[in-house]
Amino acid sequence: MRRKVILLIGILFIGFVFQSKATVDAVDQESNDYYLIHYNGEEQEILVSEDVVLKLTGWTDESKTSADAEVHYTESLKNITMNVTDKVSKVETISYRLVASNTYKVEILKNSEKDNQTTDTEKLNTDETNQLVQSQSEAPIPSINYNSFVGGIGWQEVVSNGQTSGIAGSNLKAIKVSLDQAPYTGDVIYSTYDQSQGWANLLTDDQVSETTEETNEIEAIKIDLSGEIANYYDVYYRVLTKDFGWLGWTKNGMKAGSENYLNFIEAIEVVLVAEGGVAPGSTDRSFVSGPSIVYSSHVQSYGWMDEMKDGQMSGTKGESKRLEAININLQDSPYSGGLVYSTHVKDYGWLNEVTNGEMAGTLGESKRMEAIKINLTGEMANHYDIYYRVHAQNFGWLGWAQNGMKAGTEGLSKRIEAIEVVLVEKDGPAPGSMVQPYVTTPSAVYSSHVQSYGWMSEVIDGQMSGTKGQSKRLEAVKISLKDGQYAGDIVYSTHVQGYGWLNEVQNGDVSGTNGESKRMEAIKIELRGEIANHYDVYYRVHAQNFGWLGWARNGAKAGTAGLSKRLEAIEVILIKKGKAAPGSMNLPYISSPSIVYSSHVQSYGWMDEMKNGQMSGTKGESKRLEAIKINLQDGLYSGGLVYSTHVQGYGWLNEVKPGEVSGTNGESKRMEAIKIALTGDIANYYDVYYRVHAQNFGWMGWARNGMKAGTQGLSKRIEAVEIKLVSKGKGDHVSQLEAFKRAPTVFLDPGHGGRDPGAVAGGYNEKDLNLPVSKKVKSLLVARGYTVHMSRENDTYLSLYERAEMANELELDIFVSIHANSTGTASTSVHGVESFYYRVNPDHPPKINHTMHDDPDRMTKSVVLTNLVHDSMLRNTGAYNRRLDGQAFAVLRETVVPATLIEMGYINNSSDRQKLITNSYQDKLAKSIADGIDDYFEIY
Numbered sequence: 001m002r003r004k005v006i007l008l009i010g011i012l013f014i015g016f017v018f019q020s021k022a023t024v025d026a027v028d029q030e031s032n033d034y035y036l037i038h039y040n041g042e043e044q045e046i047l048v049s050e051d052v053v054l055k056l057t058g059w060t061d062e063s064k065t066s067a068d069a070e071v072h073y074t075e076s077l078k079n080i081t082m083n084v085t086d087k088v089s090k091v092e093t094i095s096y097r098l099v100a101s102n103t104y105k106v107e108i109l110k111n112s113e114k115d116n117q118t119t120d121t122e123k124l125n126t127d128e129t130n131q132l133v134q135s136q137s138e139a140p141i142p143s144i145n146y147n148s149f150v151g152g153i154g155w156q157e158v159v160s161n162g163q164t165s166g167i168a169g170s171n172l173k174a175i176k177v178s179l180d181q182a183p184y185t186g187d188v189i190y191s192t193y194d195q196s197q198g199w200a201n202l203l204t205d206d207q208v209s210e211t212t213e214e215t216n217e218i219e220a221i222k223i224d225l226s227g228e229i230a231n232y233y234d235v236y237y238r239v240l241t242k243d244f245g246w247l248g249w250t251k252n253g254m255k256a257g258s259e260n261y262l263n264f265i266e267a268i269e270v271v272l273v274a275e276g277g278v279a280p281g282s283t284d285r286s287f288v289s290g291p292s293i294v295y296s297s298h299v300q301s302y303g304w305m306d307e308m309k310d311g312q313m314s315g316t317k318g319e320s321k322r323l324e325a326i327n328i329n330l331q332d333s334p335y336s337g338g339l340v341y342s343t344h345v346k347d348y349g350w351l352n353e354v355t356n357g358e359m360a361g362t363l364g365e366s367k368r369m370e371a372i373k374i375n376l377t378g379e380m381a382n383h384y385d386i387y388y389r390v391h392a393q394n395f396g397w398l399g400w401a402q403n404g405m406k407a408g409t410e411g412l413s414k415r416i417e418a419i420e421v422v423l424v425e426k427d428g429p430a431p432g433s434m435v436q437p438y439v440t441t442p443s444a445v446y447s448s449h450v451q452s453y454g455w456m457s458e459v460i461d462g463q464m465s466g467t468k469g470q471s472k473r474l475e476a477v478k479i480s481l482k483d484g485q486y487a488g489d490i491v492y493s494t495h496v497q498g499y500g501w502l503n504e505v506q507n508g509d510v511s512g513t514n515g516e517s518k519r520m521e522a523i524k525i526e527l528r529g530e531i532a533n534h535y536d537v538y539y540r541v542h543a544q545n546f547g548w549l550g551w552a553r554n555g556a557k558a559g560t561a562g563l564s565k566r567l568e569a570i571e572v573i574l575i576k577k578g579k580a581a582p583g584s585m586n587l588p589y590i591s592s593p594s595i596v597y598s599s600h601v602q603s604y605g606w607m608d609e610m611k612n613g614q615m616s617g618t619k620g621e622s623k624r625l626e627a628i629k630i631n632l633q634d635g636l637y638s639g640g641l642v643y644s645t646h647v648q649g650y651g652w653l654n655e656v657k658p659g660e661v662s663g664t665n666g667e668s669k670r671m672e673a674i675k676i677a678l679t680g681d682i683a684n685y686y687d688v689y690y691r692v693h694a695q696n697f698g699w700m701g702w703a704r705n706g707m708k709a710g711t712q713g714l715s716k717r718i719e720a721v722e723i724k725l726v727s728k729g730k731g732d733h734v735s736q737l738e739a740f741k742r743a744p745t746v747f748l749d750p751g752h753g754g755r756d757p758g759a760v761a762g763g764y765n766e767k768d769l770n771l772p773v774s775k776k777v778k779s780l781l782v783a784r785g786y787t788v789h790m791s792r793e794n795d796t797y798l799s800l801y802e803r804a805e806m807a808n809e810l811e812l813d814i815f816v817s818i819h820a821n822s823t824g825t826a827s828t829s830v831h832g833v834e835s836f837y838y839r840v841n842p843d844h845p846p847k848i849n850h851t852m853h854d855d856p857d858r859m860t861k862s863v864v865l866t867n868l869v870h871d872s873m874l875r876n877t878g879a880y881n882r883r884l885d886g887q888a889f890a891v892l893r894e895t896v897v898p899a900t901l902i903e904m905g906y907i908n909n910s911s912d913r914q915k916l917i918t919n920s921y922q923d924k925l926a927k928s929i930a931d932g933i934d935d936y937f938e939i940y
Contacts, residue, residue: 186227337378639680
């Protein structure tokens with residue numbers, strides 16, 4: 001609220017204020033004038049008239065609501081009491097109004113009968129400040145200005161004189177306050193409070209209290225005036241808080257807001273009021289405070305640290321220092337009761353509880369504190385919750401624990417490095433996340449329902465639940481997780497007599513039956529969520545006639561199926577990821593294995609599942625298979641299978657695992673071939689056999705264990721498939737030639753190209769001779785049923801290694817590089833045909849073909865291929881036999897299949913060149929190369 005202030009400039013005071021006597025112009029007792037006395041509690045005198053002196057001797061008591069005084073007449077003295085009041089009072093013949101002040105001052109003011117009768121104290125204050133008798137001079141009006149920084153929004157506009165700064169629902173993070181147009185010298189000073197930092201240092205005149213960078217929000221504030229202006233004005237302020245709403249007005253450095261509640265300020269109002277004037281509103285409950293929790297920790301090498309309170313950190317971070325002991329106490333508790341606490345200490349475990357300020361932990365033993373429990377007792381526990389969290393080695397700050405919960409770690413040999421403790425009103429919000437306040441090694445806890453006994457007592461971590469040697473069936477089971485630092489669930493399903501596999505349940509739910517006399521025959525248990533990234537769950541069962549079977553893990557089946565055998569006992573344990581199993585994993589589950597499969601057929605879609613050698617697909621309908629899914633069911637052995645299909649336009653697809661789709665859907669692409677292989681333990685006991693019904697071929701021969709079945713390069717669809725498991729080594733003989741038909745696949749490499757012309761002579765570039773011959777070879781081979789790939793089919797540059805890499809990415813039989821030769825001079829008499837195969841040269845080691853470059857079979861076949869093509873060229877062209885030799889040329893060295901490089905003639909020999917540039921001679925060369933390739937595939 002703004003007040004217009006008319007100041008007495010000239011003769012309001014006739015002199016300075018002295019303790020002995022102050023002289024003030026006498027009030028005309030017949031007029032409406034009165035004395036406004038700003039009283040500071042010291043002995044003062046006022047000359048009322050020549051015959052009357054008013055002497056104030058001091059405050060009646062500490063409340064400063066009245067003052068003792070004496071009225072001195074010429075021949076007598078009368079003791080009186082003068083009350084601090086909002087109205088003009090009269091004692092004896094003296095009219096006055098007394099206000100409490102830090103300094104002494106007397107003013108003579110006009111008083112109207114109407115004003116004296118008003119009960120509006122604010123109007124009276126305004127009259128007093130506006131009706132100064134001695135002068136009516138206008139003076140500057142002081143203003144208090146302020147703006148706040150709102151979290152997530154930023155600095156608000158500057159407001160003044162009782163306006164609101166801030167936003168309801170958003171927390172203030174910083175504030176600035178300043179004075180403007182003050183008629184007196186002096187400053188505004190202020191300080192803010194947050195629970196983590198306490199009260200900040202005093203600031204003045206537009207300095208920033210708190211910081212916009214910190215995560216802390218303002219919870220309380222104090223504002224005061226200093227200097228001359230404090231003698232004439234009070235500063236009032238009030239705050240809006242998250243839970244308490246608008247609190248009452250307070251003034252002159254008193255606290256506004258709250259402590260120990262984490263109840264942040266959302267808005268603030270500040271106003272100047274003439275000293276002793278009435279507050280702008282209610283002053284009830286301007287500040288809320290509660291009990292405090294005070295604590296000190298004993299830190300490695302530092303000893304006892306300074307006391308901290310109400311959520312402040314005690315200890316260290318980033319120094320790898322252990323907490324060794326702690327004492328905790330309550331302060332300013334409004335209720336009876338106290339607290340108890342206990343620490344978990346290295347080698348000792350949980351120590352006995354101590355109370356209110358006693359030490360928990362050890363001294364002089366170099367023992368780390370690892371965990372703590374704190375709880376309130378008595379009436380305090382009915383009104384407050386106690387929260388606490390610890391900074392633990394390797395984990396950092398854990399979640400908040402509450403009311404006796406464990407906080408820290410156990411069984412992990414991790415030190416506590418720091419702690420925070422805070423009180424919160426009962427059922428109020430936690431000071432932060434309560435996720436994972438305590439970390440320890442997780443356990444599996446389980447109980448089984450046993451025939452005639454019912455539910456057995458819970459056991460833990462590998463202990464047996466059930467019976468042995470009593471022929472008692474397990475009928476149901478409950479499993480849960482206990483403790484642990486990771487979130488997640490334990491999920492399980494049982495195979496029950498007459499029902500088969502039941503739906504999954506989790507975390508302590510019952511799986512099985514009760515009261516139906518049904519035996520459990522098998523079980524699957526699995527971890528899910530974050531814990532599954534860190535732990536494996538192992539379990540094994542004691543089965544009728546078999547005894548203890550091997551350990552199963554992570555959802556694998558344990559027990560029997562199809563054998564009518566009861567489970568009699570079970571053991572479950574969690575093992576850290578990557579650690580050894582608790583025992584043999586051999587044979588955890590007994591059942592005859594099955595192979596189950598379904599094919600996606602043109603126009604029909606997915607067919608019904610077939611198993612164990614049944615046909616999936618069609619015959620006589622000319623329908624292509626487009627995709628397939630294969631899976632294993634049951635069986636004695638662990639393991640799985642992988643499979644891949646050769647698809648029109650794509651070739652061999654990547655292997656997939658059990659139940660995944662191999663092939664295409666919605667693309668009208670035919671499957672042309674398939675490979676299937678068993679993996680893991682089952683591959684030691686079974687072979688997988690499969691055959692396909694192929695377009696034009698009908699049923700082809702059986703393939704086995706990863707062999708190819710079907711066709712490749714012949715554009716023939718698979719129409720049906722059969723798959724079966726056969727005991728290891730017991731199946732019929734198989735032939736790859738009968739199970740799989742493939743067009744021979746050749747890679748032709750026209751040498752040079754693009755910016756690499758190769759040899760140049762007589763106006764011709766080698767690259768322009770290599771390409772047309774290569775294209776003629778391709779046409780001949782394709783016409784003969786070959787699949788042909790080329791490194792280039794136009795004038796394109798490829799490096800030697802790019803050519804080899806391109807070839808190695810394909811499924812090829814041979815590689816043929818076609819070149820023309822040159823001696824490097826303008827002309828030469830050297831002429832004839834040269835051909836080369838790969839010969840190892842230590843001076844030219846492989847760069848991308850380390851494993852196959854010197855493979856004996858590849859090298860042998862390369863020599864045969866080179867000889868056959870070379871002989872065919874000599875035979876068909878009549879060219880001179882220049883030589884046939886081994887070299888470590890890059891394309892020969894870096895390809896993984898048998899390879900040859902041929903030189904068709906010398907471009908810088910005029911005779912050879914004239915032949916090489918003619919279409920008829922190129923036809924002869926092309927036929928010679930194609931015939932040599934034919935000869936090679938007659939052998940291989």
